[in-house]
Amino acid sequence: MLNTVLLTLSMATPLVLAAMAGYCSERSGVINIGLEGKMLMAACVSALVSVSHGPVLGVLAGILAAVVMSLVHWLATQRFGIDHVISGMSLNAISAGATNFMFTRFSDPDRSGRIGTLPPLFYQACAVIAPVALILYVGKTRGGLWLVASGSDPEKARLAGLQPDRIRLFALVATGLFCGLAGAYLVADTGVFTDNMTAGRGYIALAALILGGWRVGQTALACLAFGFLSSLNLLFQGTQLGGFNLPSEFWTSLPYLATVIALAGFLGKQRTPAGLGKT
Amino acid sequence: MVAFIGMLMLGGISPIEAAQTLISGSLGSPRAISGSLKETTPLLLAGLGVFFALRAGLFNIGIEGQFLLGGFASALVALAVPGPVGLLLAMVAGVVAGALWALPAGWIRAYRNGHEVITTIMLNSVAIALTDFLVAGPVRAANQTGATTATIPTSGRLQALLNSPPWNVNSGLLLGLLLCAAMAWWMKRRVAGYELQAVGANASAAEFAGINVAKVRMNAMLVSGGIGGLGGAIQTLAFEGRFYQGFSPGYGFDSLGVALLAGSNALLVVPMSLLFGVLSKGGTSLLILGVPKGLTNLVAGLVILISATIRYRKAAADA
Numbered sequence: 001m002l003n004t005v006l007l008t009l010s011m012a013t014p015l016v017l018a019a020m021a022g023y024c025s026e027r028s029g030v031i032n033i034g035l036e037g038k039m040l041m042a043a044c045v046s047a048l049v050s051v052s053h054g055p056v057l058g059v060l061a062g063i064l065a066a067v068v069m070s071l072v073h074w075l076a077t078q079r080f081g082i083d084h085v086i087s088g089m090s091l092n093a094i095s096a097g098a099t100n101f102m103f104t105r106f107s108d109p110d111r112s113g114r115i116g117t118l119p120p121l122f123y124q125a126c127a128v129i130a131p132v133a134l135i136l137y138v139g140k141t142r143g144g145l146w147l148v149a150s151g152s153d154p155e156k157a158r159l160a161g162l163q164p165d166r167i168r169l170f171a172l173v174a175t176g177l178f179c180g181l182a183g184a185y186l187v188a189d190t191g192v193f194t195d196n197m198t199a200g201r202g203y204i205a206l207a208a209l210i211l212g213g214w215r216v217g218q219t220a221l222a223c224l225a226f227g228f229l230s231s232l233n234l235l236f237q238g239t240q241l242g243g244f245n246l247p248s249e250f251w252t253s254l255p256y257l258a259t260v261i262a263l264a265g266f267l268g269k270q271r272t273p274a275g276l277g278k279t
Numbered sequence: 280m281v282a283f284i285g286m287l288m289l290g291g292i293s294p295i296e297a298a299q300t301l302i303s304g305s306l307g308s309p310r311a312i313s314g315s316l317k318e319t320t321p322l323l324l325a326g327l328g329v330f331f332a333l334r335a336g337l338f339n340i341g342i343e344g345q346f347l348l349g350g351f352a353s354a355l356v357a358l359a360v361p362g363p364v365g366l367l368l369a370m371v372a373g374v375v376a377g378a379l380w381a382l383p384a385g386w387i388r389a390y391r392n393g394h395e396v397i398t399t400i401m402l403n404s405v406a407i408a409l410t411d412f413l414v415a416g417p418v419r420a421a422n423q424t425g426a427t428t429a430t431i432p433t434s435g436r437l438q439a440l441l442n443s444p445p446w447n448v449n450s451g452l453l454l455g456l457l458l459c460a461a462m463a464w465w466m467k468r469r470v471a472g473y474e475l476q477a478v479g480a481n482a483s484a485a486e487f488a489g490i491n492v493a494k495v496r497m498n499a500m501l502v503s504g505g506i507g508g509l510g511g512a513i514q515t516l517a518f519e520g521r522f523y524q525g526f527s528p529g530y531g532f533d534s535l536g537v538a539l540l541a542g543s544n545a546l547l548v549v550p551m552s553l554l555f556g557v558l559s560k561g562g563t564s565l566l567i568l569g570v571p572k573g574l575t576n577l578v579a580g581l582v583i584l585i586s587a588t589i590r591y592r593k594a595a596a597d598a
Contacts, residue, residue, distance in 0.1 A: 033396065082587045085338050085396045086539065090587075093532060093580030100573025203400055210397060247416070249408035256401035260383055263393030272394070 012227025016127040018205035021178035028171035029151035031084035036202025037095030042066040042183025044099035047193035063180030070176030114191030123185035207259035213271035304564025309445040319556030323455040324510030326537030335499035336479035341399025343531025344406030345377035349508025352376035354522035377508015385500025389493040427523035437517040451517035463545035
């Protein structure tokens with residue numbers, strides 16, 4: 001029982017962090033399917049820097065890498081007018097390629113054992129603090145109101161004297177920060193960097209964000225549910241459930257299927273921010 | 280290009296040597312050219328699928344999933360029904376499977392206003408899990424240790440168009456070229472083709488002009504998925520001869536690049552898929568030089584990002 005709870009929490013941590021990253025971006029009006037790539041880049045950079053310069057600098061470097069990727073996304077979408085989806089997809093491809101390249105080139109093949117990292121508890125604490133902080137920020141401060149305004153209707157926000165471009169710049173920096181933490185956590189949790197180690201977590205976080213209707217609390221709950229699903233998958237792998245053996249692929253597919261059903265509008269009304277992807 | 284050379288230098292490989300290897304590995308000999316054309320075939324078909332949806336203003340990222348399902352379904356049918364009849368049925372099965380896999384995304388986009396990008400991303404992951412599971416369990420070949428179907432006998436496969444070693448070009452490529460020509464003609468000369476592109480250019484204007492936008496979107500997604508499925512079927516029937524885990528090494532993503540670079544002209548899908556086919560074949564020979572496989576991925580991503588920027592700059596200059 002305790003085992004399941006602990007496993008669920010550790011599975012949900014990167015999802016919550018990445019989903020909060022997606023929240024900041026999408027609430028400000030920037031479609032972000034590049035969460036996966038940012039996490040992967042952060043994981044790779046933090047692993048490499050942790051080995052050479054210690055864990056604290058490793059985490060900071062990971063966050064910096066994700067923030068830089070985020071800023072490229074900002075430049076591409078807000079300055080160069082590139083479609084948000086195209087930019088996100090190419091950033092994902094660039095990350096997958098670059099991390100594969102960097103890691104095979106710069107890591108030390110003779111090294112074995114764990115990479116020294118900050119304790120996973122640090123990230124888990126972040127995953128608890130981040131949603132609370134975001135709820136307070138968006139619900140109680142002027143900046144939070146601006147964020148939601150620029151995502152709901154950038155044109156009206158502009159008429160009201162806001163600068164959606166600038167608000168999105170800050171939102172995407174926050175996205176990079178959370179993605180950086182999520183990526184660094186993956187390395188802290190496993191002690192190694194492996195090729196494509198995010199394994200779709202960025203997309204699952206996006207799924208949680210959609211299922212949660214772009215609201216912080218519900219999104220975090222969806223992440224917990226997905227974390228619970230994957231811990232069940234690990235615990236019951238190969239065992240019979242009531243004489244019926246559910247394949248692990250079924251469990252991994254569930255978050256994706258749930259998202260498709262949610263987008264079809266079968267789970268309550270659509271809550272996509274109105275200004276998503278608009279300039 | 281600069282980034283490419285920079286990365287090579289960082290990796291301690293001479294850029295000139297790398298370029299030579301890339302070109303000789305992809306275009307240097309009849310065998311290499313045949314290999315490049317083989318890589319081009321799935322990219323051409325999947326690229327046409329993406330292109331079709333793109334003209335209707337839809338972003339079919341789900342081509343990877345449709346390609347997988349198409350390849351999978353065609354392998355099953357070709358194994359069940361032998362000979363040329365089986366071959367034909369297998370191709371039909373591939374088209375149907377691909378179209379069915381695109382159906383939820385098309386329906387949600389057309390009638391429920393949910394973003395097709397998100398649904399197709401999710402459906403891709405489901406497609407990978409589903410085919411992985413089926414091919415590892417229920418339909419796995421009895422005498423195989425790996426997760427794969429049995430091998431289709433040669434009589435049930437697409438024959439070579441030109442087979443005089445070292446040359447070897449499969450008729451699958453010809454099918455792709457014919458489809459491309461047909462699509463270019465259809466888009467230019469048929470009312471439905473015009474309507475499709477009108478929806479893509481400005482959906483509300485098209486609606487106002489009396490076009491049933493939802494229906495066009497739905498059909499565009501189905502056709503796009505069907506073409507993606509056909510691509511998978513041709514991959515199975517022409518080259519692989521079976522379906523296995525890891526059937527597509529990212530053709531779905533590369534075909535997005537193909538379609539984006541082709542812009543508004545269906546005929547341009549051919550040279551663009553050739554470009555990506557050459558890159559992919561040449562990338563394999565770069566592996567021997569010690570260049571990690573991620574590099575080609577990296578270059579593809581950069582090419583797409585940069586070309587999209589250039590196109591925007593041009594559009595802004597015209598306005």
